[in-house]
Amino acid sequence: MEIKPIFSALMRSKTGPVLVAVQVALSLAILSNALHIVSVRQEVAARPTGIANEEQVFSLDVKVLNPGGHEEQVAAQKAQAAALRALPGIVSVANTNQITLSRSGNYNSVAASREQERSNASPTMYITADSLVKTWGLKVIDGRDFTPQDVLEIDQKTSKEFPRVALITRTTGQKVWPDAPSFVGKKMYYGTGPDAREVTVIGVIDTLQTPSGAMGADGEMSTMVPARFSGTSRTLYTLRAEPGQRDRAMKDAEQAIRKLHNGQVVVRSKTQSEQRVERYRADNALCWMLITVSVLLMVVTASGIVGMASLWVTQRRKQIGVRRALGARKVDILRYFVTENVMITTTGIVGGLLGALALNQLLVSKLELARLPAEYMLVGAAASWALGIAAVYGPAWRAASISPALATRSA
Numbered sequence: 001m002e003i004k005p006i007f008s009a010l011m012r013s014k015t016g017p018v019l020v021a022v023q024v025a026l027s028l029a030i031l032s033n034a035l036h037i038v039s040v041r042q043e044v045a046a047r048p049t050g051i052a053n054e055e056q057v058f059s060l061d062v063k064v065l066n067p068g069g070h071e072e073q074v075a076a077q078k079a080q081a082a083a084l085r086a087l088p089g090i091v092s093v094a095n096t097n098q099i100t101l102s103r104s105g106n107y108n109s110v111a112a113s114r115e116q117e118r119s120n121a122s123p124t125m126y127i128t129a130d131s132l133v134k135t136w137g138l139k140v141i142d143g144r145d146f147t148p149q150d151v152l153e154i155d156q157k158t159s160k161e162f163p164r165v166a167l168i169t170r171t172t173g174q175k176v177w178p179d180a181p182s183f184v185g186k187k188m189y190y191g192t193g194p195d196a197r198e199v200t201v202i203g204v205i206d207t208l209q210t211p212s213g214a215m216g217a218d219g220e221m222s223t224m225v226p227a228r229f230s231g232t233s234r235t236l237y238t239l240r241a242e243p244g245q246r247d248r249a250m251k252d253a254e255q256a257i258r259k260l261h262n263g264q265v266v267v268r269s270k271t272q273s274e275q276r277v278e279r280y281r282a283d284n285a286l287c288w289m290l291i292t293v294s295v296l297l298m299v300v301t302a303s304g305i306v307g308m309a310s311l312w313v314t315q316r317r318k319q320i321g322v323r324r325a326l327g328a329r330k331v332d333i334l335r336y337f338v339t340e341n342v343m344i345t346t347t348g349i350v351g352g353l354l355g356a357l358a359l360n361q362l363l364v365s366k367l368e369l370a371r372l373p374a375e376y377m378l379v380g381a382a383a384s385w386a387l388g389i390a391a392v393y394g395p396a397w398r399a400a401s402i403s404p405a406l407a408t409r410s411a
Helices: 003-012 015-045 070-085 132-136 170-176 216-220 246-260 272-279 281-315 317-325 330-367 374-400 404-410
Strands: 057-064 090-096 124-128 140-143 152-155 165-169 187-190 197-205 222-230 234-241 265-271
Touching: 015 281, 015 330, 015 374, 057 070, 057 246, 057 272, 070 090, 070 222, 070 234, 070 246, 090 132, 132 234, 165 170, 170 197, 170 216, 170 222, 197 222, 234 246, 246 265, 265 272, 272 281, 281 330, 281 374, 330 374
Parallel strands: 124 222, 152 222, 165 197
Antiparallel strands: 057 234, 057 265, 090 124, 090 234, 140 197, 165 222, 187 197
């Protein structure tokens, strides 16, 4: 089939083809970037926190109504932990100041030297008097976990004492000492200047996400120090239950703490799975919104193609009838309309690819989004071609089915 006659026919009536091409271009530009954003967000939401078998882990937030002084608080924390460990179905218990993906946490700047004017990183700091490594199933790739001898009991109201050792994640070590083959034994400083607090790195954890679960490397910038702090009425515990026992263990844990304090306590529990769902609720909502917008755009584009093709079939009934009378087959009429649509769609795709790159450049500069991979544009282009052919097929088939005698008589 000659392309030139089809092109000439399109040039005689430019408005319809131009509008459809613009629709295709806008849909492709938005669709490609939307799919990319959805993919990136889903990858972020699926990242491992470093906690093994998250479905077995839950947290317990305990607030004693009459906490007492330093000695009373320390004794209460130890009694609470002992009561929780004694429960059936509980594998491990550790107190902590924060929970991974909880969206609320403690962050501190760290440096490789006191002489530095600027810090190397701002990781989160987990504080525990027990073993978060054991309770969370963290993977220590170098060095060791804390021992009971490492743990300091500190009254926050009266003491400025600070732990002397720390665990760090691999990502934190690479940020603080980019060229070091090993981080164990190195001195790290919380803060800068003469008042910076020195700790010795005794172990490196493979992965442990921060409470914020930020995108990129910042989401795995974590440190951990061994301490039991008093000075607050609130104590946070993280517990690991036996497989399939989490829900029952949560109820038992709440009851055990209330019984220990004769009801003079407020206890709240939450599973690690719930922490993940709440952390990524906005991301998942964004993904569904983008998917919905993309589908609506494709529907609008398909409707435009169907409407334009149907109008052209009506306007060309006599021309179609004459061609049929001169020997044109149904497949020839069908091929004509499909080819015409492919030409319009291809023009829109070219504009859409340029628009997709421009839109992605804007997103990269304003939102620090990753650059758009070529495969998303190729998928978008293929979807646009397929959509165009599918949308025009119905009107084209009706045109091919027009009887020569009926077309010429009714024209």
